Amino acid sequence: MPQLNPGPWLFIFIMSWMIYLFILTPKTANLKVLNEPTVHNMNANMTQPWNWPWT
Template identity: 50%
Template sequence: MPQLNPAPWLMILVFSWLIFITIIPPKVIAHHFPNEPTSRTAQMPKTNPWNWPWH
């Protein structure tokens, strides 16, 4: 049964993880989002309460 021979499958596993660990992370880290988030001010805007008459 060829499935029990680990030699080719082990190398495929090792090479695929090598690609995942060395090539893909720098490409993902180098990605820049088009809309960078801006920092919000610590002061919240003052809101006025609604003064509605209840009937």
């Protein structure tokens, strides 16, 4: 059966993973996030309860 012959596609599969692991992963890991999350002060955002007129 020809589909069990690993010769033509095994090399392409291994080389594509090598390109991904050794070339693309370090390039994408070095990208800077433009909107980095900031830590908010939880005590500064304390709100007062509303005084409902009908209660």
